[in-house]
Amino acid sequence: MKFFQSITRRALGGMLLAVLVSQSALAAEIRVVTSGAFTEAYKQLVPIFEEASGHKVISSYGASIGNAPDSIPSRFARGEKFDLVILSEGGLEALMSAGKLVPGSRVDVVRSQIGAAVRKGTPKPDISTVEALKQTLLEAKSVAYSASASGTYLSSELFPKLGVQDRLAQTGKKIYSERVGAVVARGDAEIGFQQVSELIYFKELDFIGTLPAAVQQTIFFSAGMVEGAQEPQAARHLLTFLTSPAVANIVRATGLDPVNHRAALTSK
Template sequence: MHPTPPRQPARAAATLTRRAFVAVSVALLGACSSTGSLQAPAAAPVNEVRVVSSGGFTAAYKVLAPLYEQASGVKIVSSYGASMGTAPDSIPSRLARGEKFDIIILADSALDGFIAKGQAVPGSRVDLGRSLIGASVKKGTPKPDISSVPALKAALLNAKSVAYSASASGTYLSEELFPKLGVADRMKVTAKKIMSERVGAVVARGDAELGFQQASELLPFTELDYLGPLPDEVQQKVFFSAGVLKDAPNPEGARRFIRYLASPAAAGVIESTGLSPVARKP
């Protein structure tokens, strides 16, 4: 079993004190200095980097991107969408419409798919943090046990309504886990794939009794009780990774920003949002 992450780490990250904010900015600036200045070179077409990030890395990204802007003077233009699927704001849909980005941050398997299709640069993948799928319920409602495979199966069978993501974690649940547990027929009746919205928001307003998504996406919801990760035997361990798009307007700026996100100085923020950082903290 993996230890249950702290109940609300994202809120703590979002409320960094001014002293911590400055300290992290300085540390991040130093962390990237060995690989070149953070300032975009004069020859760069624009002094900005355009990023589209999937939900699993969003909590960490929303803390780290402003720190980078302050330390570097480079403008970060941010968009968000699911790693996969056909929702209008999903990353595949955005790219299919011709939206221009320098960086995509999403589940590792999805990024590998974009690289294989020639949409992202081969060799540009950098793993940023590992995530676990977890579950939450609305505060004040019963908290089912999901700490073992039999308990998880019972929780799924007993829930009147279940919500799961339309992205990487939901694909794993619907196509692999539910059939493996023998609950696929029940889930056809009680479970719903959530498009273009956080599962936590659906559970918080009472539209689903039990919600599953990446832990880093559930933890920011103070209206929920986080039940913990799926049992290790059936857990999907996903890396959220960054890659440079083939037609990136500012590829060099993109690489600098990715180095920053993968630096040891960023690891503490990443960890505080429920992800396990790839880089070791300084």
């Protein structure tokens, strides 16, 4: 992996020189806030961008939705300043409707699916079919799920659909301001559900798999330009890089599916 990444850095550095030919000679500080699903890919890609472009990216993290103090909606509500935001499509549209983002600036970055994991060395329950998933949820002593986009789908749509909401009212744990995997890893929940990209990096966990296709929710994680951004041009260059085909392999390795872009990003 390190060898691949070193090659990738050189290749991407050359690509960036072509992509960023119109950038200002002055280095910019780009303020970005991103939600959890894209975090692992983001953390790998940003240093490559910084090295090749000369810009500095100042990063913040938070859930796409909800009222936790570090959630993205809460950060905007208290006036934190950003140039670019990356979060679930529903969260982005809410910010767009509230006038926080530049109209028409949405760019879908990746697709993400929901998966499940247990603590390493513990039994792996079956979630391969809808009926098996239902039985696993009924039998689990504790089930952790996110307070953000994936958990909202589980608690408001999937659990009622499967008829397990009464059981989950007793055993379910909605997790705020940390990853579900951390809760499962320390033994505070028997099984955890969250975006695949947020589970697969925990060495203390065994990843079980994704939800069955019939009840899976594929979520787009999308970016938007923030109204009043101090560095809009540099932020657009960063977004061009994050959605470039050149970075697709890195994105896939973090459990996400890149969204292909043939149209140029808005210059607004």
